[in-house]
Every structure is written in structure tokens, then in C-alpha cells.
Amino acid sequence: MATNAEIAGRFEEFADLLEADDVEYKPRAYRRAAENIRAHPVPIADRIEAGDEEVLEEIDGVGDAISSKIVEYVDTGAIEELEDLHAELPIDIADITRIEGVGPKTAGKLYRELGIETLDDLEDAAEAGEIQEIKGFGPKTEENIRENLEFAREVGQRHLLGEGRPLADDVLGFLEGLEAVERCEVAGSIRRWRETIGDVDVLVGTNAGEDVIDAFTDWDSVDSEIESGPEKASVRVGEVRVDLRVVVPEEFGSALQYFTGSKDHNVTLRNYAIDRGMKLNEYGAFDVSGVDDADGGQRIGDRVAGETEEGMYESLGLPWIPPELREDRGEIEAAANDALPDLITREDIHGDLHTHTEWSDGNTSIEAMVEAAADLGYEFYGVADHAEGPGIVGGMGLSDTEILEQVEQIREVAAAVDIEVLAGIEANVDAAGEIGLTEEVIDALDVIVASPHSALDQDAETATDRLVTAVENRAVDVLGHPSGRMLNERSGLEFDGTALGRAAAEHDTALEVNANPRRLDLWGSAVQAALEEGAPISINTDAHQPSTLEYMRWGVHTARRGWAEPADVINTWDLEKLREFLH
Template identity: 60%
Template sequence: MSRNDEVASVLEEFADRLEATGVEYKPTAYRRAAENVRDHPTPIETLVQEGEEAVQGIDRVGDAIAAKIVEYVQTGSIEELEELRSEFPVEIDALTRVEGVGPKTVGTLYEELGITTLDELAAAAEAGEIREITGFGETTEENIRENVPFARQARERERLGDARPIADAAVTYLADADPVATIEVCGSIRRWRDTIGDVDLLVGSDDPEATVAGFTDWPEADAVIEAGTNKASVRADGLRVDLRVVAVAEFGAALQYFTGSRDHNIAVRNRALDRGLKVNEYGVFDVSDVADPEAGQRVGDRIAGETEAGVYEALEMAWIPPELRENTGEVDAAAADDLPTLIEEGDVRGDLHTHTDWSDGDASIEGMVAAAADRGYDYHAITDHATGPGVFGNTGLDPANLADQAAAVDAVRKEASIPVFHGVEANITADGELATDDDTLADLDIVVASPHAALGTSDDATDRLVRAIEHPAVDVLGHPTGRMINSREGLTVDFERLATVAAREDVAIEVNANPARLDANGEAVHAAIDAGATIVINTDAHTPGEFEHVRYGIHTARRGWAERADVLNTRSADGVRSFLEG
């Protein structure tokens, strides 16, 4: 596992602290550098070994930032950042998790009230002190007070997209170890929940002590938290990674048990009891002739447990994909052999929501299309931001820009090996209108309509999105709630109603695969499918590297019981074109 994410996070903290202390221009440079370090295919530590000039080869990393990256990788700290932390001793990551509190606001709160932590911010809001600051007022104070609890909760769980690469790296490392017979992630990360607590690893091995010793020697581990004979915990990139080693013969039962969810396991356990069986982390046991089934964990005749499929088979059930294990009907469906055939990684044939350097992306039209073709996609869509509320840095395209871009896309089409759709991500205003005029929209292949502003709590959020869906030019409802995981909750939407309208209007509901969004989520996908609406899985990629995020969207759709046929961009280019023109 490379340290690119770690270094990028440090640069982002640098940017936030600079902005909070009133420095102009530099914060943007650090954030752009952070994005490109995170997406760079070469491990940053490899570039540092090659020298500062190699680090400067990363787009938008100049000599000053490159020197700081080298300093951090070689020493573990940056002197200038440590000085900033000393001069401005605030928990900036925690404070900026509060919706509406950006780095500049943090700076003002520190200067005026000496606020450095979430607890101090909450206390100041409760005491009515924030409203007294010039430029704040009662509304700002109330918003802060209401959003502090969400910020606290966000600190307790990590985004799936931050944790999964660490889990994958740990699995890859351990899978090559001699004592390891089999290994898998478990817990919420195996169910692909959008946030997770810790990374949980399960290993089947007949030599647990050697397995634990190898795990605690993992080069990516920053510290060993604890280590026993068959369990261990380390910290990697700030995340706790827990290992449990079980006997190979009991691996399947343990995997089923520790994957969860709790509600799913209760339903499975109740089904076992109805059949005179007992299921636990050690196996499935026939206890029909046992006087006291609770006398011990391994009481009774063991009839399954080596494989997870065997556990479900012993209970007369089909194996249930982990994403479905939330006790939302999957147990009955598995018993009736009526589980969906879920969409798989590799089924998506193109991306229908991406950005280029014409708006806020980092790659050219040619670069994005070429990367899509290299990935094996059958088609690609360019959908840069249009002008409108909530667009980052006023980078949206007006009608004249879109007309110019259409000509540029036409030129790329002539050379591209795959079909290219030209579209736009239009902004949904607070009243459900589109911020782009109808004549401009009519000339495009695809229109993704997305909310970017006015994302606070609102009773009419569903009305707003319904109105946008009913616009005749709209093809896709992009990231419907506008949420940013662990940052803002987004709109509260009645997805059953929304999906019914989307099905009627032939508008696809997007699963935005950006790990910071995963919007719509699994529950919303399930509602959409039940209503007969079409799903589309897009990455919202701003760089070619972000195409890799598609797997998060696929597994989110699987959590919503999505099959291949439910998803627009599993179809051919002609199939997509037919949907868009229908």
C-alpha cells in the first residue's frame, strides 16, 4: 500500500490551516497538489527515493510543495506545518466536519472565541456566543448547533473508500504468508457499507501464533495496538485493523458470523433453531437430541462450518451475498431460492458522468476518452458542470462554452475508438428548475441534473427533485441527496415517490460511485428497483484514476439488490442511446 493518500491528507491539512489563517492562493495550490498526489499511479515514497525532481513530475506539484513532500516522507513531519499547528492549535479536521464550517470560519472562531475543539464549538453555540460574532448571527449559530452531533458521529466511522484500500493491502500481504490457508475481510467492510468502524480480517490457519507474528510485522502498520495467540490489532494510516485467526475447519462458520449484520445473524440463528440446529462462529450443530444445547459452543453433532456456503446449505438456504445481509428479506429469499442475480464488477460498460479540464476536472477530453477506452469501456460521456449555484470555483460552462465544447467533442469522436456522448451536469436550483436554458440542453446527448446548493433540511426536497426529473431534457438524476459522507447529510428524500416518477419519466437514478458520496445509497436503489426505475452507476470522475471508484458504486447498487438489467450503463452504446432518445 502506497502512502499517497497519507501525503495527500497532510497537504489538505496544510491547505486548511493556511486558509484559516488568512493566506490567499496557496491553499488552492496545496489542494490541487493533494488531488494529484492521491491519484498518481506511482507510490509517492518511490518518487521521493528518486529525488525531488521526480516528485515535481506530479502535475501541479511545484518545487516548494515537492520539498515538503520529501521532508514528510523522509522525516514523518513538515516543519512549517508543525509551526502552523503550534500557532493555530485547533482540531481543524473535526471542526470542518461541521456543515457550514470551513477553514476561514474556524479561523474566525479561534480568533474571536478561542474555539479549538468540537466540544468547545458546541458549548459556544449552546451559550449563544457565536451569534455575537460579526457576520455570523442566529441562523449560523443554530446551523452549527444542529450539525455538531453529525460531525461527532462522522468522526467515529471511516468512509468505505478510505478503509477498503487498507483492507485490500492487508489481505494481499497476509495471503502470501505460509501459515495462512485462507483469508477474507469481514464485518461491515465486507458488506460494503458506506462507512465502517474498524477493518476486520479473518484468517483460517493451523498456526495462529505464526500468523499473528507475521501480521504484526506488516510494513504498512504504524503501530501494534495488541497481540495475542490468535488475535492482534494494528494501526495503519490512522485506522485500526483487527485480525482474528480461526481453525481452517471452522473458517466458513466464523466468516458468516463475523460478517454480520447483527440483524441478519439473528434471523439466520432463528431459522436454525426452528430446525433443531444451532449456528455460531464454530459451525452448524445438530442439537435435536441434546438435553442442553447451551451447555457449550460446540455441543451437538457438527454438520457444517468449513465453508460459508455450507453453513447456509445446512439451513436449506442459498448462499447470500454479503451486501444483502441486512435482514431486509434476504433470508426468506434465500430459503425460496429467489435471490437476485446481482450486478458484478466488470458489468459496467461505460461511464455517463465525468468531468474534464473544461470545468473542474484535471484531464482533457482526449485524455478522459482515451483512458476509458484503455479501461475496456465501450463508450464514454463528457458531462462537465454547467454554470449554476454550488459549482466549485465558478468553473461551470455557459451556453457559449458548451457549444465550443461540442465542437471539441466532435473532433475527439473522429479519432476515438469508442463512441463519445456529449452532455452536461446541470444544476438543480432550490425550486427544482434547471440552471441551464432549454435550448442549450436540447442540443446535448445526455443531461445529468444534480443538486449542488441549498442542501439543508427541507420538507420540499422531494418536490424539488421531482420537478427536475419531470423536465423533458433530463436523462439522469445525479447524486440525488447531494450528501458528502462524514461531511454533510444532504437532502432528505422520499425515494419511493421519487423512483415512481423517475420510472414514469424514463430518468435514471444515479449511484454516484465517488466514495465521498455513494449517492443514491443501497436503500434508495432498492426503492428504485421496486418502482421499476432505471439505475446508472457513474464515477463522477474528475481524473482518469477515479474510474477505479466504479467498484464502490457497483457494490452500493448490489446492496440495493440491483441486477445487471437494472443498470443503464451495463447496456451497449446503442442501448444507452435508445434510452437517452426515448
């Protein structure tokens, strides 16, 4: 069964090959469709196989032509037009474009000039000195390709947000210490807090751009310089590429808005501006209502904003839109109608309900975890070690007897501290949706988190039924990491997010945003789908040691990407309301 990610991958491949073939416009349309297909909360293939092709009408950027190709792929496992394109351009496009500086157009040119189809072909040509002979390439390009071949072979995946953002914070800390830097901020997908990132984008406002770039490329943390010029530079820090762009301070706001993206958000915003006689770009917001040729240059018309990002939106009569929302999922319309959500913040969180101790696979004691939670200023804290069940590595799950013994110890710890300590368990959602706890254990506990850990290759219909069965169980308070995915490792379950959200709302079961940066499960669009059905959300760290309680940062921003407000998240409620919810 084709997953949404698999279908999206075909259109990403389509876009790259079309771009390699010098086709204009179409690649961008395919990339937008791919992104929306990947993020769609409902398994598309299941709906199509059930005869419901109307699901395709729900996906932004998917028109008749792309819809027919999706149906063709679901029905046959192939897209004839893509196969024909492969025959014309037999390039391992994904592999070759992992080389720094080699995009689809370059890959197409390398194929046409030298017949390069694979990374091995590319390495042979580079070693033979053939690439530098191509017009527009040269020795430096060839050397760059040769130096990056090993890296391209090793890295086929994006970096986790939890890996990239700390590096971004370090970059910002370094740049903020430079006298010439007036303003700096991250941009791109990392500022939108996507769960994985391609690289770290940083923007600086300065009147001494070359001085900043020189200092940046000389930074002690830099392992290698990829390229540098008067306005931008790229370096590698460890395995992560960091791209710096410098602009004059008066254009910092417009550049920040432009380079934060997403592309789809920016396109919709620019069209919104055009309808109002305005032009937006990285240099500012321009009133072009009295200009005959608004496309005659980047700085045509009267510049009315650009120094601040807030001003860019204000120039259109809109409030500032938080970066997490800028995915073209209705945020501009909401802003125009004064209906943007009042997004949850880290300060709104009063506690954590899903954590582990040395009783199962955690690394420390109940006392140490509780003390760390108290140090964070939490009002309540839930211990939820693993129960026995399939998928628990190393047999670390607790038996019924051990659970009851742990409850007694939790009560003893709770009596000696000011923070409210809740006795919980992470039960296993088996392949049929059952949790396998006895009534005696259920009655002894304050909170039950139920999570899938095995049988993660079920088809979407079966997976949805399984998860719905779990949330309908009267004992289950929180459905933990619903898909079971591990970013860059396994995709986990696909399920109907709308159906799951509806069931969770009907049965007062919270759906978890697991804040572990390897999970971030639920994710933004799935949170949004759940909230639209009225489902409550719980943000938990799944912490296995005190330091990982700080994972809450990633969970909060992921919930923000799903338009979550404080009242939507049970971790923000006062203890009395939470106790009532926890049955």
C-alpha cells in the first residue's frame, strides 16, 4: 500500500527530473503538491482504493492533472509519464543532488555533457578531471564535488530539529557577539520549527557585511568552508551546513520574512499583496498602485516597509503571523479575519505526564526525576514507566505486581515533596488496540498513557481502527506517540487523523505530541486535524533522564505548528481540572 510519503516522493522525483530537463513552472507545482500530500492527515491511497477519489480535492495544489497521476500510481504502482522521463534522463537524481552545489539543473547538465547517471559516474568524472572542462564549472567546482562525494553517500536524510536548532542557537550566540552585527535571526524551516531541516539558515543585519562574513568563516566551530562572497557564506559545522546571508539593517525585516518561508506561504502572501496594489520581496514592501510596470525591478514603487518583519504584514493590514503557522494552511485568511490562534507557549506548561525512571528503561530514580520536574516549576508530574507488552526492548516492561509496587513508592515520594506526583503507566497498544492492564492496576493508577510499540507496518485502515479502539477504552487518558514513528529511521503507522481526532474528542482522550526530537509525534498538520475535531492534546517529553525533560521545547513548538492554544493542551490546566479529566 502506497503511503502518503511514498506518493509525495514520486512527485518530488518528478519535480527534480523536470527541473533537470530545464522545464519551468511545473517543478514548483509538483513540489508543492508533494509537500501537501506528505502532510495530509488522511491516508490517500486507502481512500482512493475505497473508491473515494474526492480525497484529492481536499489537498491544496493537487489539480486534475496531478490527481490523475496519483490515482494511476495507487492503481498500478507507477506513473507512465514519470517512467518516460526516467528513460530520457536516467539519473539517480536524489543521490547526485546530495552533493553540495549540485541541484537538478546541474545534474541535468552533467548528464547531457558527460553521461553522468550515478554518484560513481560523478566520482569517476571528477577524478579524471572532466567536470572542470564543462563550461560554467571549473576546477573549484570539480574539487567541491570530489570533496563532498563521501558525505553525499553517507547522508541521505535531513537533520532532526533537535540536532539543528541547538547549533543554530550557538551560531546566533556567536554572531550576536560581533560588534558589526545589529540584528540576527535564524530563517528557513528551522525558524518554522519543522521536525527535520536541510540546513541552518541565518540572517544578519549589518552595514559591514564582509567583516561579518570573514568572522563567520573564521569561527572556531567551523569544520570547513563551502563558499563565501560579499553577501553570503556557507560552512559546515559537523555534518550540518550553515548558510549565512547579510543584508543592510533597513532591509532586515523584509529579508527575514522572505527567507523564513515557506515558499507556499510567501506565494500566497505575495498574491494577497498584488490584489491590494502592493509588491513584496526580500527588499521590502512597495506600493505599486501608481506604477505602470510593477515587474520592472525589485525596488519599484514607494517602499512602505521592510525594516521589521511586523511592518511587512502591517503594510497589508495583517497582524504578524508566527513562523510556525507559515505553511499555507489557512493562516493568511485567518490573519485577515483576525482569527489567528493565541498559540501555546513554553510558559503555559504546568507539568509532564509521560516520563520514565529506572524502574523500566529510564536512567534514574523516581526521586531524581521528580526533583528535576520541581526545579522546572511544574505543578504536577507523571511517572509513566513501561508495562509489559510487545515492542518493549529488552523485556523492560513492568508486570502487574511491579506496577503496584511502584505505585506505592510513587506515593511515598509524593508525600515528601510539594509538587503533585501522579502514578502512571505507559501501557502498550497491541495490534488490536487493547492495552492489557487488569482492573486492579487501572484502579491504582492516576494516569494511563497507551502507546503503540509494535506492528507498526499495519495498513492505514487497520491502524486507524486500532488507535480508535485504544482511545475509546475508558481507562486510557492519553494516546502516546500515536504513529510510533522514529524520524529518519521508521515512518510508523499511517492513520486517518480526522477519524482519530473525532474519537478522541468523543471519549475525552488526549492525543499526545511526544516531544522527543526523534519522534515529534503527533506532528503539526496532525495536531491541526485533531483540534479541528475538538480533541484534547497532551504535550509530553517521554523523558528517560532529568535533562530530557527539556524536550518540552520541541513539543510546544510542534503543537504551535498545529495551531494549538493553551486551553487545547491538558498540560496547561490547573490540577483540579486535570484530575477531573483523568477520570
